Amino acid sequence: MPVNAGDLPGAAAPPPGLLTVGYFDERPGYAVGRPRGADSWLFTWTVAGAGRLRQGPDETAAGPGDLVALGPRAPHGYAVDEGAERWAFWWVHCQARPAWAGWLRPHRSAGGGLYAVRGVPEFARGRIAAAFARMAADARWSGEAPGPAPRPAEAPGPVAVAHGSAARELALGALEEVVVLAGSTARAPGAGPVAGDGVDPRVRRVAALIAADPGAPHTVASLAARVALSPSRLAHLFAEQLGQPPMRALREARLRHAARLLEVTDLSVARVAASAGFASAFHFSRVFRERYGAPPGAYRVDRAGGGSPGDRDGPGV
Numbered sequence: 001m002p003v004n005a006g007d008l009p010g011a012a013a014p015p016p017g018l019l020t021v022g023y024f025d026e027r028p029g030y031a032v033g034r035p036r037g038a039d040s041w042l043f044t045w046t047v048a049g050a051g052r053l054r055q056g057p058d059e060t061a062a063g064p065g066d067l068v069a070l071g072p073r074a075p076h077g078y079a080v081d082e083g084a085e086r087w088a089f090w091w092v093h094c095q096a097r098p099a100w101a102g103w104l105r106p107h108r109s110a111g112g113g114l115y116a117v118r119g120v121p122e123f124a125r126g127r128i129a130a131a132f133a134r135m136a137a138d139a140r141w142s143g144e145a146p147g148p149a150p151r152p153a154e155a156p157g158p159v160a161v162a163h164g165s166a167a168r169e170l171a172l173g174a175l176e177e178v179v180v181l182a183g184s185t186a187r188a189p190g191a192g193p194v195a196g197d198g199v200d201p202r203v204r205r206v207a208a209l210i211a212a213d214p215g216a217p218h219t220v221a222s223l224a225a226r227v228a229l230s231p232s233r234l235a236h237l238f239a240e241q242l243g244q245p246p247m248r249a250l251r252e253a254r255l256r257h258a259a260r261l262l263e264v265t266d267l268s269v270a271r272v273a274a275s276a277g278f279a280s281a282f283h284f285s286r287v288f289r290e291r292y293g294a295p296p297g298a299y300r301v302d303r304a305g306g307g308s309p310g311d312r313d314g315p316g317v
Contacts, residue, residue, distance in 0.1 A: 018040075018093075018094075018161055018162060018163065018168070019092065019093070019094040019139060019161070019162040019168050019171045019172060019175075020092065020093045020094070020139075020159060020160070020161050020162075021090070021091070021092045021093075021132070021135050021136050021139050021159070021160050021162075021171065022090070022091055022136070022158070022159035022160065023047075023088075023089070023090050023091075023132075023136070024087075024088070024089060024091065025048075025086060025087075025088040026080050026086065026087050026088075027080065027085070027086055028080050028084070028085070028086075029080070030079060030080045030087065031077065031078070031079035031080070032077060032078055032079070033076075033077035034075065034076055034077060035075050036075065037072060037073050037074045037075050037076055038070075038072055038073075038076070038093065039072050039073065040072055040093045040094055040095060041069060041070065041071060041072055041092075041093070041094060041095065041096045042069070042070040042076070042091065042092070042093055043067065043068070043069045043070075043091065043092045043094075043175065043178070043179075044062060044067070044068045044069075044078070044089050044090065044091045044092075045066075045067050045089060045090040045091075045128060045132060045178065046062045046063055046064050046065070046066050046068075046087065046088070046089045047064060047088040047089060047090065047129070048064055048086065048087075048088040049063075049064075049080070049081075049084045049085060049086035049087040049088055050062065050063050050080070050081035050083075050084035050087060051078055051079065051080060051081055051084075051087040051089060052078065052079055052080075052081040052082070053068050053070060053076070053077070053078040053114070054076060054077050054078070054114075055070045055071065055074055055075075055076045055109070055111065055113040055114035056074045056075060056076070056111045056113050056114075057110075057111045058109035058110060058111040058113065058114040059114075060109070060114060060116040061081055062081075062087075062089070062116070064125075065118075065119055065120045065121075065122075065125055066116065066117065066118050066119070066120070067116075067117040067120065067128075067178065067179070067182040067186075068114070068115065068116050068117070069096070069104055069114070069115040069117075070113065070114055070115075071112075071113040071114070071115075074113045076113075090132040092135070092175055094171075094172065094175065097172065097176060099176075100176065100179045100183075102183075103179050103180055103182075103183030103184065104117070104179065104183060106183070107183070107186070117182045117183055117186045118186060119186055119187065120181070120182045120185055120186045121185050121186070123185075124181045124182070124185045127177075127181060128177075128178050128181055128182065131174045131175070131177045131178045131181075132174070132178065134174045135171045135174035135175055135178075136160050136171075137160075138162070138167055138170035138171045138173075138174060139160035139161065139162035139167055139168075139170075139171045140160045140162075140167070141164070141166065141167045141170065142164070142167075143164060143166055143167070198241070199241050199242070200237055200241060202227035202228070202229055202234070202237070203234075203237050203238050203241050203242065205226070205227055206223045206224075206226070206227055206234065206238060206246060207238075207242065207249065209223060209226060210223070210246070210249055210250050210253050211253055214250065214253035214254045214256070214257045214276065214277060215254065215257060215275050215276050215277040216277065217277065218250055218277075220234060220235055220246055220247060223246060234246065250277075251287065252291075254276045254277045254278065255276070255287065255288060255291045255292075257275075257276045257277075258272050258273065258275075258276035258278075258284065258288060258296070259288075259292065259299065261275060261276065262296055262299055262300040262303070263300070263303050269281060269284075269285065269296045269297060272284075272296065273285075273296075284296070
């Protein structure tokens with residue numbers, strides 16, 4: 001249901017049972033203060049300019065690529081940051097899903113109610129922007145096909161309130177995509193390298209590419225091209241810093257992926273092998289047995305029945 005921004009008083013927060021989403025492009029002098037806080041969460045995603053948000057004793061600036069969340073039931077406020085010419089930002093009031101806590105917790109402030117996910121990488125920002133546009137469209141869906149189309153970022157439209165349960169769940173799904181993308185790609189304050197101290201970011205990215213899609217037809221050359229390294233340089237750095245060659249890491253990732261497919265699907269062993277990136281089902285069965293101590297079919301049966309081979313992390317003895 002669309003409403004105008006003017007329908008929301010400056011210090012009033014939308015009711016906690018609803019999801020309310022909007023896009024504001026404000027100039028110096030814009031400020032909102034809520035001495036009693038709100039019963040809902042507030043999420044902001046800065047598109048341009050700079051804002052400043054506070055929650056209880058904590059305060060943070062927000063620039064492009066920053067997601068800031070303010071928890072409920074604590075005094076908060078936000079404004080165009082001092083010296084900034086504007087603050088263009090998406091905002092959402094809603095009840096947060098419990099599963100989001102894990103993505104936000106590393107970015108929590110000392111006071112515990114403000115979460116500043118800073119510096120989301122460029123490659124994730126376009127997808128986040130699209131998720132907000134889809135969220136605003138889904139919040140206005142009446143349940144009739146095809147529903148409103150997402151508006152372009154430069155014309156996001158009026159504030160939208162998701163009254164229907166389907167519209168609310170769809171909009172929450174889009175916000176969950178935002179939270180996961182931001183939380184998984186931005187570095188938490190004080191966090192060390194993901195794969196260990198001193199690991200080259202290019203090696204870390206290759207490890208992430210392997211983990212994300214182990215069934216893809218990766219080669220040392222194709223992975224090296226993704227991070228602008230020569231194959232020999234990547235192979236050297238990867239083995240030196242992560243303790244094993246990239247193709248061995250790929251085989252381990254494929255075997256873990258295959259094991260999960262055997263546990264949760266009824267796919268044939270041949271299809272599991274192909275899905276995990278193995279060209280030969282015979283070769284897959286051999287290396288799987290070496291790794292897990294049982295052939296794929298027996299592993300599946302043992303997992304279903306609570307047997308021991310599937311519970312082992314390493315080769316059988």
